[in-house]
Amino acid sequence: MARALGRIKQACSVALVSLFCLLPFSFCLASDEGIRADLPSTGALRVENSRGNVKIEVWDEQYVSISTTIEGAQPVRSPVVIQRTEQQLNVSITRAPLGTLARINLILKIPERSRVEVSTVSGKVEINGLPAELNAQTVSGDIRAEIPTASDANITAESLSRAIESTLSPSELASPARSRFPERLYQARIGAGTKNVRLNTRLGRIVLAGAGTPSRNERVAPSGNVQDSAAQIQNPTQSPAPQISQTQVPPPQETRRPPELIGSNQQTHGAGTPANDTGAPQEVDEGDVIRVDTQLVTVNMSVIDRSTNRGLTGLTQNDFKLYEDGAEQQITRFESSAAPFNLVLLIDLSGSTREVVNLIKGAALRFVNAARAGDSIAIITFANTPVIVSRLTNDRAALRASINSIEQPKGSTKLYDALASTINEVTRDAGNFRRNAIVLMSDGLDSVLPNVEGEGSAIDYQELLARVREFDGVIYSLWLDTTYEPLSELDVQDETFDLAHDRMKEVADAGGGIFYEVESLNDLAGVYERVVADLGTVYSLSYTPTNKTRDRRWRSIHVVVSKPNAVARGKRGYYAN
Incomplete structure (x- = not known):
């Protein structure tokens, strides 16, 4: 349901x-x-x-x-x-x-x-009064803001599905000519407009109303016992x-048995340090996050020529300079783009027909064929729960046999749980091996999203995103376009597809990888081959920070490549925990 x-x-x-x-x-x-x-x-x-x-x-x-x-x-x-x-x-x-x-x-x-800053999923947001700044957003809930008439506010309100309702008397009302649906966008100024108000909902209503300015001595009655x-x-x-x-x-903890990812070579493991669920909070706006393993920091950077958008191979350690918070660091360990990777294909099979499963099998086989000889590959599929099709191995024949054995799954879509579980297991078994990549293929429609049938993931999306940022590897996301014209409000709506698309892109950005749009399953094999090609341009740089203070603050990383038109792409910082 x-x-x-x-x-x-x-x-x-x-x-x-x-x-x-x-x-x-x-x-x-x-x-x-x-x-x-x-x-x-x-x-x-x-x-x-x-x-x-x-x-x-x-x-x-x-x-x-x-x-x-x-x-x-x-x-x-x-x-x-x-x-x-x-x-x-x-x-x-x-x-x-x-x-x-x-x-x-x-x-x-x-x-x-x-x-x-307020956010909900389906819950309603009500605001009575005007704080110094207000930013409210929700997926499918309504937003109601009662703003004192004698105030100074600069208001932007947008609903992707319904007209904005307002009884305000603004000093200035902007004409939203840039919008296809002008009734869904409201921009106005009250008084001097010194306080910013931003309201956004995808599926809900937004109501703006005036409110009398309360007395300075008035106390708001407590809500509830x-x-x-x-x-x-x-x-x-x-x-x-x-x-x-x-x-x-x-919250109460459920007993969960995540999938195991164990390489065939016991001396070679996955990536990085585990996410700390109970660690002190520190939100970062300026970029993506990596984790510190003791005093050694490793970044995986893909290098491309900005004039051609093609990857650059054959670079050496001398071609790189690395800065932390503006201070140059000494690179103590360097792995070229030719060094092998541990690659994990994470494949969403929820709702797939037998014909679709066969197309996905064919694309996965082409990924195996395109991967470099030294790369180890694991295959995990999921719908309701993750299924290990193959653990990390170099045995291509065994991989092909495992892929051909993939069966049509049953159950709802628990995308977030599957990705979090994969990250945790790869992280736990990582050791010192730091060249890891998870390649996620999905339409992004976890059953927690509005109007998506079934029981969704237990992990919250924001918590998942934090784990993605802390993952000591690279995450690529391949978004499969399954959008269709909904026949009724009970169907998955366009706005939900848009949200799934945006979250898949956000996962790739946070994971230091690339986001690909796959218009049809017939294109999937070609996109897999592009991912393998991009991984062939990834260099791994390790250093010991000169700033050894563990103050839980954000450390910004900037990598400069000496070659003309070269640009390094990857995660841009870490927490000094």
């Missing part, structure tokens, strides 16, 4: 966020208004809820109040996670355990100085002068 449809509403109960606070008391306290959390000096606040609605009210207090309402069965542990860094306060809801339908709604009261006490707040032993503190109540 589609996850976005057919759910019966459960009885609604109201609950306070019950947290064990790992922040200093000045950052997080229980109060009559809910859980209290202090904003950092930047005012940055990020709110994510993939399991329900978000309601935000701007109030006179200088701290953030957080509470919840729960529709359905009460969770065993609080699903709310609060994380605070020097730069940003993060509030999110953990992913739902399998079989859980409870809806968790977040209610926040925030200071006017807040710079807020408050049942907190000081006993719920714990102050753990902290290391001296911590850079980042966090609060997290983990």
Whole structure:
């Protein structure tokens, strides 16, 4: 059954966020208004809820109040996670355990100085008041913003499927001539327009309404029954002068058996260091992420001639200069583009007919034929669960026999789970081998997306993206265009196909690889061969950073190639954890 449809509403109960606070008391306290959390000096606040609605009210207090309402069965542990860094306060809801339908709604009261970023999947977003900055986005939920009439706002609102509704009286209203559907784009200025408001939904409605300016002394009544006490707040032993503190109540963990990826050569393994699910948060806007293994950092860079867009081979270590945060580093280990790779084909077979499976088999066989003799290859297919068709091996005959044995699968699409599981297993068995690539072929339609049938992945997309960024290898994504004209609102809509496309591209960007659009399965074999050709232009550079401080901050990496018109492409940084 589609996850976005057919759910019966459960009885609604109201609950306070019950947290064990790992922040200093000045950052997080229980109060009559809910859980209290202090904003950092930047005012940055990020709110994510993939399991329900978000309601935000701007109030006179200088701290953030957080509470919840729960529709359905009460969770065993609080699903709310609060994380605070020097730069940003993060509030999110953990992913739902399998079989859980409870809806968790977040209610926040925030200071006017807040710079807020809100995101949901199908949940509604409501904003009452105007913070210093507002950015709200949702996949299929509605957005309602009540903005004080006596305010200064620069508003951009866009829905990809419905007309914008507004009762505002703006000082200036822009004409969205660039849009095919002008009624779906609203751009206006109120007053001086000093505060930016950006609202975006793919499938939902956006309603803009005026609101009277509340009194400075007016208090917003708490939403729901408050049942907190000081006993719920714990102050753990902290290391001296911590850079980042966090609060997290983990969701119940399911027992999962991920696929094994073990190379035939026991001295040769996969890539990098494992993602740290419970590590301190540090969001980065400026690029993709790699991980540090002890004090050695390795980057895999593809080098092309920008004038011809063709890969450059035959380069030596002397042709490269590598900079970290602007400081040149000494390259201590260099592997040329001719060095072998561990290659993992991750193939989406969900919804495939026998004829489609045969086409995919043929394309995979051509990939094996195109790969270099020294490359090891593994094949994994997935629909509901990952299936190891072949572990890493150089035996081409065995690979061909394994590919020919691929069967038509059953079940829904759990793309995110399959990719995360593959990353984890390759990472776990990596050792010191750092030339690894995952080549993902899919239409991107994980069953968590709106109107996609079946039970979707357990892992949240943003969590998956973090693991992709931390993966010490290269990830290529091949998006198969399965778009069709929907016959009704129960079918997968064009907007969902667009979202799947965008996420597949984002995975390739975060993974340091290339995104390919495959218009039909007949083109798949040719695209596989292009991937093999690109991997033949990848050089691996390792160095020991001169800045040895482990301060959990972002380190920017820039690689310069001395050849004319040469440009290096790959991941652009790491966390100094």
